[in-house]
Amino acid sequence: MLAAILFVLGLIGLLTRRNVIFTLMSIEVMLNAAGLAFVAAGARWGQADGQVMFLFILAMAAAEVSVGLALVLRLHRLYKSVNIDDASTLKG
Amino acid sequence: MVLTFYVAAVIAVICTALMITRLKAVHALLYLVVSFLALATVFYTLGAPYVAVLEVIVYAGAIMVLFVFVMMMLNIGDRAIQIERAWLDPKAWIGPGILAAILLAELAYILVAPAGSPGIVPEVGPKEVGIALFGPYLLGVELVSMLLLAGIVGAYHLGWNAPGEVESLYAMESSRQRAVVSGDFVRAGVDRPTDTP
Numbered sequence A: 001m002l003a004a005i006l007f008v009l010g011l012i013g014l015l016t017r018r019n020v021i022f023t024l025m026s027i028e029v030m031l032n033a034a035g036l037a038f039v040a041a042g043a044r045w046g047q048a049d050g051q052v053m054f055l056f057i058l059a060m061a062a063a064e065v066s067v068g069l070a071l072v073l074r075l076h077r078l079y080k081s082v083n084i085d086d087a088s089t090l091k092g
Numbered sequence B: 001m002v003l004t005f006y007v008a009a010v011i012a013v014i015c016t017a018l019m020i021t022r023l024k025a026v027h028a029l030l031y032l033v034v035s036f037l038a039l040a041t042v043f044y045t046l047g048a049p050y051v052a053v054l055e056v057i058v059y060a061g062a063i064m065v066l067f068v069f070v071m072m073m074l075n076i077g078d079r080a081i082q083i084e085r086a087w088l089d090p091k092a093w094i095g096p097g098i099l100a101a102i103l104l105a106e107l108a109y110i111l112v113a114p115a116g117s118p119g120i121v122p123e124v125g126p127k128e129v130g131i132a133l134f135g136p137y138l139l140g141v142e143l144v145s146m147l148l149l150a151g152i153v154g155a156y157h158l159g160w161n162a163p164g165e166v167e168s169l170y171a172m173e174s175s176r177q178r179a180v181v182s183g184d185f186v187r188a189g190v191d192r193p194t195d196t197p
Helices: A002-016 A020-045 A049-079 B002-019 B025-045 B049-074 B079-087 B090-112 B126-133 B138-159 B163-181 B183-190
Strands: none
Touching: A002 A020, A002 B002, A020 A049, A020 B002, A020 B025, A020 B049, A049 B049, A049 B126, A049 B138, B002 B025, B002 B090, B025 B049, B025 B090, B049 B126
């Protein structure tokens, strides 16, 4: 229940905010909510598998946020803004 | 212990809701840190102390430091002074401060409470997690290590200033200054009608 509420809040933040920093923070919240669901399920049956899955999610979030923040720096250097709509065009 | 869980859960939800409605990114970051700490308390009450410790160290520690670094790099210049002034505004930190104080009170309550008091669920300690991690999930650990390596290489590649790129940036800067200084000559060339020979 708590995980669902947090996930929905993160999704709202992801959809409404146009700042890249806020987008990354919302993604963090959503990943955290997914990890909370895993840990709660593992605690419900008394198994360690849920915590192992949380560790995997943790490592994935760390890698994702480092790459994402490097992209934010590139974006700021290129467009002098952190608005996500400025980077809506791709160069193939 | 059940009460502790619900209080921490309510704090986490409030902090996240306030986080996505803040206008300034630093204020949102403060609320996000408190939200992570509240989630760590929730993990502890769910009988997962190892995950709670990792949540504090990695999320509230490492990832928040990354965010703060990027914000400092984005706010170079005169705006830094205004931001410094905004930091000293008590309205910015009194909300996260109150919520974090509630969490601290919960932590003190957990420490003071009799050690034999069972949680709402049986506790799964770090030993079981480690045995499961390097037993049936060994392949997953290797995959995570490869993912982290890819993350390191990707972040390094994206954050790397290519020498040519930096020089072209400086060249652009200096040419813009030159254009400003010698604007008349440039405009003299530009304003010339194209149809004249």
